[in-house]
Amino acid sequence: MGNEIVLQVRNLKTHFFSGSQVIKAVDGVDFDLRKGQTIGIVGESGSGKSVTSLSIMRLVDPTAGKVVDGQILLHGDDLLQKSEESMRKIRGNKISMIFQEPMTSLNPVFSVGEQIAEAYRIHEKLPRKQAWAKAIEMLKLVGIPSPEKRAKQEPHELSGGMRQRV
Ligand SMILES: Nc1ncnc2c1ncn2[C@@H]1O[C@H](COP(=O)(O)OP(=O)(O)O)[C@@H](O)[C@H]1O
Ligand SMILES: [Mg+2]
Numbered sequence: 001m002g003n004e005i006v007l008q009v010r011n012l013k014t015h016f017f018s019g020s021q022v023i024k025a026v027d028g029v030d031f032d033l034r035k036g037q038t039i040g041i042v043g044e045s046g047s048g049k050s051v052t053s054l055s056i057m058r059l060v061d062p063t064a065g066k067v068v069d070g071q072i073l074l075h076g077d078d079l080l081q082k083s084e085e086s087m088r089k090i091r092g093n094k095i096s097m098i099f100q101e102p103m104t105s106l107n108p109v110f111s112v113g114e115q116i117a118e119a120y121r122i123h124e125k126l127p128r129k130q131a132w133a134k135a136i137e138m139l140k141l142v143g144i145p146s147p148e149k150r151a152k153q154e155p156h157e158l159s160g161g162m163r164q165r166v
Contacts, residue, residue, distance in 0.1 A: 007033040007056070008073040014048075014055045016065030025051040025065070050100070057097050058087050093123045102163035106155040112166045113139075113151025139166070 014026040026048045033039055041049045054060050055067050058079060072079040074094065082090070099105045106115060116135035120126045126134065132151070139147035142165040155163055 004035045005032050006035050006075060008071070008076075009052075009056065010071040010073070012052065012055060012070035012072065013068045014051050014060055014065060015068050018064075023065070026055060029070075053097055057091060057095060058082070058084075059091075059097070089123075092119050098164055102160070102166065103155060106163060106166065108155055111152050111154055112158065112163075116151075116166060 009029055009031050012026055012029040013024070016023040016025055029048070029052055031039060041052060043049055051060065056072055056079070060066060067080060070080070074090070079087070079090070106112065113132060113135045116138055117128070117131035120131040120134045121128065124131075136147045136151050139150055144150050144162055144165060150158065150162070155166070158166065
């Protein structure tokens with residue numbers, strides 16, 4: 001078990017602005033995540049769990065709010081200082097987010113296999129056939145039965161739990 005720190009969140013503050021009102025959704029969050037560790041963030045609805053996660057992904061809607069203070073160090077490198085282009089390379093590659101409602105992040109008209117394969121084509125530059133094989137391997141890894149058949153189906157043909165695993 002390595003004890004190397006992968007992610008350090010320091011004094012994270014994400015605020016939303018509506019008129020003259022400031023909503024301090026996240027106001028000074030600190031935690032460390034070590035290699036191989038799983039952390040659960042627990043709190044009542046509206047306490048800032050999603051906004052914390054979206055801030056780490058740099059996906060807070062810029063028209064509504066922003067990270068106003070803190071550091072998000074991934075292997076010591078501050079994600080808050082990255083360009084949008086560098087973030088696109090990091091997202092879905094080094095960090096990713098499984099959204100609460102998978103129907104809004106999956107494209108309804110493409111098979112789930114194509115959508116998983118797309119990440120391999122873009123991030124790892126794999127050719128179509130290899131990317132497809134990877135998609136099936138991943139479906140198998142998360143315990144989806146008949147992955148070859150499931151990969152060809154569209155999101156609405158899968159259960160909610162299966163869609164989140166996708
Ligand atoms: N786009 C937004 N505009 C204004 N306020 C927001 C926005 N997104 C989230 N918030 C506010 O941030 C707070 C934390 O929300 P959230 O992180 O979604 O809570 P939860 O812990 O349930 O995931 C809430 O008070 C919510 O109203
Ligand atoms: Mg939430």
